[in-house]
Amino acid sequence: xxxxxxxxxxxxxxxxxxxxxxxxxxxxxxxxxxxxxxxxxxxxxxxxxxxxxxxxxxxxxxxxxxxxxxxxxxxxxxxxxxxxxxxxxxxxxxxxxxxxxxxxxxxxxxxxxxxxxxxxxxxxxxxxxxxxxxxxxxxxxxxxxxxxxxxxxxxxxxxxxxxxxxxxxxxxxxxxxxxxxxxxxxxxxxxxxxxxxxxxxxxxxxxxxxxxxxxxxxxxxxxxxxxxxxxxxxxxxxxxxx
Amino acid sequence: xxxxxxxxxxxxxxxxxxxxxxxxxxxxxxxxxxxxxxxxxxxxxxxxxxxxxxxxxxxxxxxxxxxxxxxxxxxxxxxxxxxxxxxxxxxxxxxxxxxxxxxxxxxxxxxxxxxxxxxxxxxxxxxxxxxxxxxxxxxxxxxxxxxxxxxxxxxxxxxxxxxxxxxxxxxxxxxxxxxxxxxxxxxxxxxxxxxxxxxxxxxxxxxxxxxxxxxxxxxxxxxxxxxxxxxxxxxxxxxxxxxxxxxxxxxxxxxxxxxxxxxxxxxxxxxxxxxxxxxxxxxxxxxxxxxxxxxxxxxxxxxxxxxxxxxxxxxxxxxxxxxxxxxxxxxxxxxxxxxxxxxxxxxxxxxxxxxxxxxxxxxxxxxxxxxxxxxxxxxxxxxxxxxxxxxxxxxxxxxxxxxxxxxxxxxxxxxxxxxxxxxxxxxxxxxxxxxxxxxxxxxxxxxxxxxxxxxxxxxxxxxxxxxxxxxxxxxxxxxxxxxxxxxxxxxxxxxxxxxxxxxxxxxxxxxxxxxxxxxxxxxxxxxxxxxxxxxxxxxxxxxxxxxxxxxxxxxxxxxxxxxxxxxxxxxxxxxxxxxxxxxxxxxxxxxxxxxxxxxxxxxxxxxxxxxxxxxxxxxxxxxxxxxxxxxxxxxxxxxxxxxxxxxxxxxxxxxxxxxxxxxxxxxxxxxxxxxxxxxxxxxx
Numbered sequence: 001x002x003x004x005x006x007x008x009x010x011x012x013x014x015x016x017x018x019x020x021x022x023x024x025x026x027x028x029x030x031x032x033x034x035x036x037x038x039x040x041x042x043x044x045x046x047x048x049x050x051x052x053x054x055x056x057x058x059x060x061x062x063x064x065x066x067x068x069x070x071x072x073x074x075x076x077x078x079x080x081x082x083x084x085x086x087x088x089x090x091x092x093x094x095x096x097x098x099x100x101x102x103x104x105x106x107x108x109x110x111x112x113x114x115x116x117x118x119x120x121x122x123x124x125x126x127x128x129x130x131x132x133x134x135x136x137x138x139x140x141x142x143x144x145x146x147x148x149x150x151x152x153x154x155x156x157x158x159x160x161x162x163x164x165x166x167x168x169x170x171x172x173x174x175x176x177x178x179x180x181x182x183x184x185x186x187x188x189x190x191x192x193x194x195x196x197x198x199x200x201x202x203x204x205x206x207x208x209x210x211x212x213x214x215x216x217x218x219x220x221x222x223x224x225x226x227x228x229x230x231x232x233x234x235x236x237x238x239x240x241x242x
Numbered sequence: 243x244x245x246x247x248x249x250x251x252x253x254x255x256x257x258x259x260x261x262x263x264x265x266x267x268x269x270x271x272x273x274x275x276x277x278x279x280x281x282x283x284x285x286x287x288x289x290x291x292x293x294x295x296x297x298x299x300x301x302x303x304x305x306x307x308x309x310x311x312x313x314x315x316x317x318x319x320x321x322x323x324x325x326x327x328x329x330x331x332x333x334x335x336x337x338x339x340x341x342x343x344x345x346x347x348x349x350x351x352x353x354x355x356x357x358x359x360x361x362x363x364x365x366x367x368x369x370x371x372x373x374x375x376x377x378x379x380x381x382x383x384x385x386x387x388x389x390x391x392x393x394x395x396x397x398x399x400x401x402x403x404x405x406x407x408x409x410x411x412x413x414x415x416x417x418x419x420x421x422x423x424x425x426x427x428x429x430x431x432x433x434x435x436x437x438x439x440x441x442x443x444x445x446x447x448x449x450x451x452x453x454x455x456x457x458x459x460x461x462x463x464x465x466x467x468x469x470x471x472x473x474x475x476x477x478x479x480x481x482x483x484x485x486x487x488x489x490x491x492x493x494x495x496x497x498x499x500x501x502x503x504x505x506x507x508x509x510x511x512x513x514x515x516x517x518x519x520x521x522x523x524x525x526x527x528x529x530x531x532x533x534x535x536x537x538x539x540x541x542x543x544x545x546x547x548x549x550x551x552x553x554x555x556x557x558x559x560x561x562x563x564x565x566x567x568x569x570x571x572x573x574x575x576x577x578x579x580x581x582x583x584x585x586x587x588x589x590x591x592x593x594x595x596x597x598x599x600x601x602x603x604x605x606x607x608x609x610x611x612x613x614x615x616x617x618x619x620x621x622x623x624x625x626x627x628x629x630x631x632x633x634x635x636x637x638x639x640x641x642x643x644x645x646x647x648x649x650x651x652x653x654x655x656x657x658x659x660x661x662x663x664x665x666x667x668x669x670x671x672x673x674x675x676x677x678x679x680x681x682x683x684x685x686x687x688x689x690x691x692x693x694x695x696x697x698x699x700x701x702x703x704x705x706x707x708x709x710x711x712x713x714x715x716x717x718x719x720x721x722x723x724x725x726x727x728x729x730x731x732x733x734x735x736x737x738x739x740x741x742x743x744x745x746x747x748x749x750x751x752x753x754x755x756x757x758x759x760x761x762x763x764x765x766x767x768x769x770x771x772x773x774x775x776x777x778x779x780x781x782x783x784x785x786x787x788x789x790x791x792x793x794x795x796x797x798x799x800x801x802x803x804x805x806x807x808x809x810x811x812x813x814x815x816x817x818x819x820x821x822x823x824x825x826x827x828x829x830x831x832x833x834x835x836x837x838x839x840x841x842x843x844x845x846x847x848x849x850x851x852x853x854x855x856x857x858x859x860x861x862x863x864x865x866x867x868x869x870x871x872x873x874x875x876x877x878x879x880x881x882x883x884x885x886x887x888x889x890x891x892x893x894x895x896x897x898x899x900x901x902x903x904x905x906x907x908x909x910x911x912x913x914x915x916x917x918x919x920x921x922x923x924x925x926x
Contacts, residue, residue: 015781015782017466017467017468017781017782018779018781035530035618037618046733046784047733047737051733051775051776051777051784051785051788052776052777052783052784052785053784054782054784056303057496058303058307058308058309058495058496058497059307059309059311059312059495059496060495060496060530060532061312061532061533061614061618062613062614062617062618063311063312063424063610064303064306064307064308064309064311064312064495065306065307066303066304066307080617080618082617082620101444101466101782102466102781102782103782105782107444107466108304109303109304109305109307109441109443109444110443112304112306113304113435113441116432116435117435120436121432121435122370122432122433122435122436123369123370123429123432123433125368125369127368130364130368131916132360132361132362132364132365132368132916133360133361133916133917133918133919133925134364134919134925135401135919135920135921136321136363136364136367136368136401136402137367138375138399138400138401139375139400140375140400141374141375141376141377141399141400141403144372144373144374144375145372145374145419145606147372148372148374148418148419148421148425151372151418151421151424151425151428152421152424154306154311154424155304155306184370187370187372189368189370190370
């Protein structure tokens with residue numbers, strides 16, 4: 001049982017709004033408890049040791065995607081990372097690729113909104129004005145389940161933080177963007193065809209920028225099938241492009 | 243986005259931070275300011291945008307991270323596609339909702355809601371929500387612990403599916419596996435982006451701006467830079483969700499601190515309705531309080547005690563695990579008190595057993611539950627029981643509104659969703675009616691907000707001096723906090739408040755516990771004057787944020803505790819051990835709390851009666867829970883009237899009978915009045 005360990009944390013600190021602030025790692029020690037998550041560790045640090053430490057948690061249940069951070073070198077949702085699965089020394093860094101707000105807090109919201117606008121990542125309905133008092137059009141139940149499988153993305157940014165291309169190419173849409181295209185192209189309610197999606201992701205900032213390192217698939221907290229979706233999408237976009 | 247500035251004077255020393263170098267306040271104008279970026283707020287914004295108005299949404303977090311995403315099990319809408327939902331309609335949904343509310347709800351509002359819910363769920367289908375669909379033919383389901391084969395109809399194949407939930411007579415809860423809120427929020431969030439609705443993220447409203455009778459926007463703080471901005475709007479809509487974080491053990495997200503409702507309260511003009519009505523969900527995982535959906539029990543899961551005994555049939559022979567949430571939570575707490583809880587070093591708990599549903603079902607329809615069990619408990623719920631304990635879950639009370647969503651006392655202020663007391667839920671909300679309310683209220687209130695802006699009342703004549711003064715007042719308060727050398731810790735005060743609320747204002751309440759709670763909360767509010775900070779810098783400063791939120795949370799907590807102390811009866815989720823009966827004769831009325839002036843230490847309580855003589859469903863037994871209640875003097879007469887009218891109306895269409903009992907359709911926005919089509923029921 002790992003209870004009773006004295007956890008040693010090294011946490012990235014920097015406030016970009018403060019001219020005097022210099023990026024550095026700050027050390028804290030916390031007594032481990034049974035069932036302890038990084039949410040509980042960071043909350044304890046803020047309440048007992050350092051009320052100035054900035055980080056983002058919302059649901060603390062692995063649902064909302066707010067708390068992506070680099071835990072010992074790997075992007076993870078901190079809220080559902082149990083300390084018993086980590087060594088005694090824990091290094092926490094903010095995710096790269098996103099603007100730093102302060103300490104462990106990064107601006108994924110702005111990034112994701114810009115992505116959605118650029119990829120027009122919303123359903124483009126075939127019939128924009130349906131009569132809401134009428135029975136809904138049917139859909140194959142298995143297809144609905146398959147769409148939900150891709151709809152489970154929580155825009156946490158872990159796949160972007162783990163992406164080799166995204167580190168080199170600021171406009172790369174990342175697995176999150178490609179998965180959205182895969183999701184809407186699977187949906188028969190969306191009027192767009194492959195040629196339309198090609199206009200959005202048929203270049204090096206889109207599906208052809210992927211170097212197939214597939215860190216995204218390894219770190220996705222929702223275990224989305226990113227590898228196969230990117231592969232399928234690349235083949236279809238190649239076909240649409242010729 | 244139009245911006246403007248107002249020049250003016252302000253006390254020396256404050257000018258530098260409150261204003262830019264030219265001494266001007268930053269002002270952002272819009273037609274509609276929506277505070278809160280969850281389902282209700284976004285749907286209101288989309289609605290007014292479609293009516294040609296500008297809307298700005300303020301959100302503490304990126305909109306898709308809102309607590310709406312945590313709704314798992316589903317959304318009630320009486321489609322009746324699943325065979326176990328066949329025969330469902332608005333009438334049945336209405337009656338379930340009113341019984342669930344323990345007759346505390348506004349029956350006309352409940353009618354507006356059940357009529358619009360099918361339209362809302364179909365709109366979401368058109369916007370891309372991948373609702374789980376009906377599969378034709380035989381399938382095995384678990385009902386009352388037994389495996390049963392049901393046969394879905396050919397005609398329903400591919401239509402939206404429904405599952406069972408507590409307190410409902412038909413399977414009515416539409417769902418997307420158990421990620422319903424997530425799928426809804428993403429579809430609505432995407433639509434908001436498609437419509438070009440700007441979401442100003444990481445912005446927190448600190449105060450509503452008003453002139454004593456008309457709300458004209460809010461003073462807003464940028465949580466990253468610390469900058470203060472005046473947002474001026476013709477209509478202001480609060481959609482900030484519930485206040486679960488007033489309690490120590492809650493299923494709610496960390497941002498559910500009730501601040502929107504507190505801002506309305508602090509105007510001294512807007513009122514809060516029924517704040518003492520607080521729901522406890524039966525199945526928070528123990529001890530963290532993370533929700534596992536009611537869908538677990540709806541799909542056939544059972545509650546067991548330390549000995550493995552299924553105890554709910556002993557208490558509730560008719561509805562068993564699927565009585566309403568207030569009843570199940572109370573029975574669980576009662577069973578634990580009788581010594582049947584499983585003991586741990588964190589205290590006792592009970593078990594939720596979904597093993598009999600089978601791995602295939604859990605993998606498809608309860609996958610969030612499976613993930614939560616895996617990551618937080620280290621168990622597989624297909625093999626092992628889940629430790630559960632009731633946890634604070636929902637705030638039935640909120641900003642009192644008319645059926646339009648507007649405050650009856652502060653013009654131009656609207657509220658929708660959990661932050662509002664519209665009042666659809668009365669003293670207990672049914673599972674599946676919450677996410678349904680967010681989008682339904684969003685649709686309805688959005689239309690009324692647009693109507694308001696189009697009317698003369700919607701004209702905004704706000705002097706920039708009023709905006710500047712409001713910003714200056716907040717600036718002064720923040721500067722005082724930042725400069726304070728006080729010795730009190732905001733975190734500590736908050737955690738003491740949470741202890742008091744969970745210990746004394748929980749599932750079981752009595753006069754002595756509530757009196758003690760009011761006293762302690764009042765003392766905590768006084769201590770807020772001496773909060774000190776360790777970092778005296780504006781900008782990203784979580785300690786400062788907690789320092790200015792805590793007194794607001796305490797005011798809400800006092801509304802709950804004082805309201806609960808005054809209400810000497812038991813109704814829905816409000817249970818008084820010293821007054822265990824529902825007392826319609828004295829308490830068929832809604833509590834209205836207000837905060838008369840900033841220096842007040844307690845809320846003022848007033849009451850508005852519910853009119854039995856105009857109820858479609860007069861008070862009676864709910865069909866579960868205690869049968870013992872005191873009747874209102876008008877109940878017998880109204881019950882006889884309703885019965886006589888129903889007997890006279892034999893053979894008439896249900897819509898006509900309903901209309902004769904309690905007219906409501908004229909209250910709906912015109913575009914939402916059409917009757918709903920469903921299998922076996924064509925539209926007129």
